[in-house]
Amino acid sequence: MTRTLEFAESITIEALERDPYPIYARLRREAxxxxxxxxxxxxxxxxxxxxTIVKSPRLFTAEAADSPVERSFGxxxxxxxxxxxxRELRGGLEARYRAREVSGYIDALARPIAERVLDELPRGEPVNLxxxxxxxxxxxxxxxxLGLGSVPAATLLRWFHGLSQGAINYENDPRRHAACLQTCAELEAELVPLLRDLADAPQDTPLSHMLHFAMPEGQCRPVERILPSVKVTLLGGMQEPGHGAGTVFVGLMQDRRQYEAVKDGGPEMLRSAVNEGLRWVAPIGTQLRTALEDVEIGGVTLAKGTPIAAILAxxxxxxxxxxxxxxFDIFREEGSHAAFGFGNHFCAGRWFSVALMEITLDVxxxxxxxxxxxxxxxxxxxxxxxxxxxxxVVSL
Structure with missing residues (x-):
């Protein structure tokens, strides 16, 4: 036990960043x-x-006194x-991202984008996909x-990479925090005027719905109320499909037999590959919770107020x-993965993410x-x- 505790105490953020999976495997065995x-x-x-942790809100709450997300986004x-x-914040998003709704618009929306981006890539030279x-x-x-179609890709990606520095900052690194705050200031300068316009003139977009969902007629939420969740939505919605699709691609390129099965197998085989990629390397690794009382979990008693990361990965x-x-094995038949989380906080954009990954790879x-x-x-x-x-890196 002493060696195990020493191991946990020796874990560094750099080691986790480099490859957390051997660390997780030892912890699963020993602690x-x-x-x-x-x-x-x-x-x-x-x-x-x-x-158990994520599906037990009476014992473990998503409300956290010092989470990286709240420190960074508000x-x-x-x-x-x-x-x-x-329910108030999620309700404004869900209507646009339910399975049936997504299936009705995603191909017409995403396929032209993917085809255009691919067409713009150089041929015959190395390209970082x-x-x-x-x-x-x-x-x-x-x-x-979301209703931000006029924002250029370069700006969106700058926001994404800056926001991510705050969301992953469990170690409370001041450099990451400063980078995120700078990005938040830039993002707010662009989005707050747009949100104020939507408050006065609603549109059929998730950003507008977040302001007006379940509010009395003629009223809307303050922009400041939804702005932290807008940042979360921008970050997760850009991160999960793009990085997840890249992971699937790497898995398939490392086993041409599986790639050929996907290429020849139609939509169902592509869906299997996407789900296996999400399991193999979860794009988002954790869901953070806080113990609401002294509680035993996995043979260990956590004191009230203890923060615990449920490691989805x-x-x-x-x-x-x-x-x-x-x-990486697209032929698995072992049940669902945990990449989208569990319970009330199961990812609201899961259907959008999976469908976008499929289209991105199919194109x-x-x-x-x-x-x-x-x-x-x-x-x-x-x-x-x-x-x-x-x-x-590929050559097209």
């Missing part, structure tokens, strides 16, 4: 519920404990509230559906649920059926809260 001082929270790493956010406040294709398509599609590699969990594979990674440029992943392959 599935343990404090990790470098991240200022406890970690829960086994599937059963992660699911309060309340859709991620860090419960009850009526959560993450920076030049996956992230821009994700950002532009989200902006279009680790749950997705739990050996008791998935055979050979470190392997790429249709235009470039023989696509391969450039020799000697094998992608490597980075991050633990947001994990992705920063460089996916």
């Amino acid at each position: 599935p519920i343990t404090p990790v001082p470098a991240a200022n929270v406890w970690f829960a790493t086994r599937w059963a404990d992660v699911e 309060s309340p956010t859709i991620l860090t509230c419960e009850g009526a406040v959560h 993450m920076a030049r294709y996956f992230e821009p398509v994700s950002a532009l599609a989200l902006a279009e559906t 680790s749950a997705n590699r739990d050996e008791t649920r998935f055979a050979d969990p470190d392997r 790429l594979f249709a235009a470039c059926p023989d696509i391969r990674l450039v020799d000697g440029r094998n992608p490597s992943f980075r991050g633990w809260e947001f994990r992705m392959a920063p460089e996916i």
Whole structure:
């Protein structure tokens, strides 16, 4: 036990950023519920404990006194509230992102964006698909559906990368915090006037719905009330589909047999690949909770007020649920993954994210059926809260 505690205390943010999965695997074996001082929270790493924590709001609340998201974006956010406040903020988004609604518009919205971005890439020279294709398509599609279609991709991506520095800042690094605050100031200068216009003249967009949902006629929420959740929506909505699609691409390129199965297998096989990519490398790694009372979980008693990160990425590699969990395998039949979370905070944009990932990959594979990674440029992943392959280099 002493060696295990010493191991948990020795975990660094850099080690987590480099590759958290060996760390999670050891914690699942030896200390599935343990404090990790470098991240200022406890970690829960086994599937059963992660699911219990996130699906037990009477014992573990999303409201947090010192979460990275609230420190960076303000309060309340859709991620860090419960009850009526959560229903109020989530309700304005959900109508646009329900499964049936998404299926009615996503192809007409996203496919032209993906085709245009792909057409603009140079041929016959190395191209980083993450920076030049996956992230821009994700950002532009989200902006279009939110009602921000006039914002250029470069601006959206600058916002995304700046906001992410705050959301992942468990260690409370002042440099990351400052970078995020600078981005928030730029974003607010652009969005606050737009939101004030929507307050006076509603439109059929999620941003407008967030202001007016379930409000008495003639009234709307203050712009400041929804602004933190707008930042969360921009960040998650740009991050998950783009980085998730990149992960699926890397998995398929590392096993051409699986790629050929997807290329020849139609929509169902592509959906299997997308779900396996989300399991294999969860784009968003955690859901943060706080114990509402002294509570036992996984054989450990947490004191009231203890912050605990339910590690979705680790749950997705739990050996008791998935055979050979470190392997990318689109032919799995072992049940759902945890990448979108659980319970009341199950990702509101999950249907949008999956559909956008499918379209992004389908457009790429249709235009470039023989696509391969450039020799000697094998992608490597980075991050633990947001994990992705920063460089996916191909020659189109």
